[in-house]
Amino acid sequence: MPNLTYASWPFRSPGALPPDEAARWWNECYHKSDVARTAAGWSHWRVILGGPGSGKSVLLAALETAELVEGRSFVVRYPPSRWPGASHALVKDGNHLAQIMAAIALRLRDYLGNLPAEVARLTAGQRTVLRWMMDDYLGRRAFERWADGLPDEAARPLQDIPSEKLYTSTTQPLEVVGQIDEAVNLIRRLGFQRVVLSVDVDSREAQSQLSALGELFSWLELMQQPGLAMMAAVPRAAAEEVDLVARARGRVNFARLDWALDQVRAVTERCLQAALNDRSVRLEQLATPDALTALGERLAAEYGEVSPQGWVWLTETLLYCGSRDSAGLPLGADSADRLWRDLCARHFPLELIAGRGVWRGPRFIAIDPQPLRFLDILWRSHEPINIDSPGMESVLGDARNPKNLMHTLARRLRQAIEPDPSRPIYLISDRGEGGYWLDNVVRSGRDGV
Structure with a gap:
């Protein structure tokens, strides 16, 4: 096999590819399994369960693409980063209904912004609902700011739409059902048959969102509206930990990915x-x-x-x-x-989870407190770390031989995180006095840096 050169796109997520390469990926690389065919045949609430790297997110993307191609579903992504209490939640202190309504409002804003002529389809009452959704869930003056950016012809029907507080509760059952009905009816007026929530939960997010994951499925009884559906990819371990199948009470179809x-x-x-x-x-x-x-x-x-x-x-x-x-x-x-x-x-780049350990690719590795504090200092530094580096005094304390202790902590870290501690790829050091530094790591909001 002389002069071996290869294209990188087949090894990347299709969602991260430009349109032409993404189309090739789905055509040449995607494998439609029996589980995928089964899940595609379900029409209402469906959840794909799988382990890390099982392809559940790819299957979810395939289902989402099929919904979009058919053109009958208004697909709204509801990632864990927007769940209650998450860093990018759209509604401060809001529960799942509030975050979902905000996600629908945001999607409507973008959809109608791209196709402003569609505004004319809405009844006067639905325009009032649209204003209420935007102002209540996207912030003060959200509707007016959006309407001011529309072409004159599309903006004209929106003039003098009253700002009304149509609903006041996101927990009272009749108000929950009412809000879902309002959103579904508005979207049906635009030519869609239903709203489909798309939820992709990765293993790392699931660790910090177990409670919110369980709560989402506890809302099923109130959210059982024919015009609202959900498709989700959930780590099998997280689903078992919160007893997701039992919480669903037979209202959800579960597909299990095993290879x-x-x-x-x-x-x-x-x-x-x-x-x-x-x-x-x-x-x-x-x-x-x-x-x-x-x-x-x-x-x-x-x-x-x-x-x-x-x-x-x-x-x-x-x-x-x-x-x-x-x-x-x-x-x-x-x-x-x-x-x-x-x-x-x-x-498999390392990702630090503050106060707990690291992810090495699909595997979480718990680390003892003292080497973890050393790792935290390494993570925060852009320079090699030595015994006199800022923060090291909190790790080394009053050790009689601080240099030996630093080397011991480095050895313990390597035993925990390296595939081969004798040939490190993550915790690197200079054989002289250059100190220690990290390589092959990825930093995120979860590391606290």
């Missing part, structure tokens, strides 16, 4: 063939069966199950290594350790 190794290999080879634009290429041309078996076992241990994401990223790592030395292909089992480090460095 056999041969199915995952088929998905992986679709991505491989797309990346090389060669329908004949096979994984065994990149790595020997022994190497693939050894690496597959490590992936299963990291993910806790057979994961299509893990195998796809392994394939990208094999291509990356082959692009540097294609003469060495296929790589043998003696390369497994190096390949695993390369895979972790390329696809």
Whole structure:
């Protein structure tokens, strides 16, 4: 396989690709499983359960795309970042109904802003409802600011719309039902048959949103309106922890994503063939069966199950290594350790969870308090850390030999987070006096930095 070059788009999320590459991804890489066909046949409340890297978010995106293509559903995304108490919740101190109504109002604002002629479809009463939704859930003067930006012809029917407080409670049952009915009727007037909430919960968000996840499904009885549906992707472990199936009381269809190794290999080879634009290429041309078996076992241990994401990223790592030395292909089992480090460095960046530990790709690693404080200082610093660096006094205290203690903490950290502590890829150090620093990490709002 001389002069090995490959396209990167098959190994990225389709949602992160430009439209032309996303279309190719769905056409050449997407595998429509039996679970996907079953879930596509359900029309009301449906939840996809799966482990990390199981493809539940991809399946949700496929269902969402199908709804949009049909054109009968008004799809509103309701991510956990907008749930009650979350950092980007739209309504301060609002419950799930308030956040959902705000999400619908925001989607309506954007939809009608792009298609202002559609405003003429609404009755006078529905224009009043639209103003109430925007002002009540998107903030003071939200409606007027939006209407002022519309073309004159579209803005004219909105003039002199009264600002009324149509509903005052987001908990009283009749008011909850009334608000949902108002939103659904307005959206049906625009030519849609129903509102579909799309909820994608990843494993990391689920850790901090378990209570809100359970509460969302506790609203099912009040939200059982024929014109309102939901499709969601939820980590299996989180669903079990809050007993989601029992909370649903038979009102929700659950689809469980489980993969056999041969199915995952088929998905992986679709991505491989797309990346090389060669329908004949096979994984065994990149790595020997022994190497693939050894690496597959490590992936299963990291993910806790057979994961299509893990195998796809392994394939990208094999291509990356082959692009540097294609003469060495296929790589043998003696390369497994190096390949695993390369895979972790390329696809499993560390993410700090303040006060608890780190995510290494799909796996959460709890860390003891003292090395975790050391890691926190490393995380916050843009310079290598030594014993006299700011904040280190709180970690080292009055240790008789602070340098030895720092090295001990570094060793403990590496034992916890590194795929091979003797060849670190995350906690790096200078053999001289250059100190310690981090590599291959991703910073987010969850790390407190």
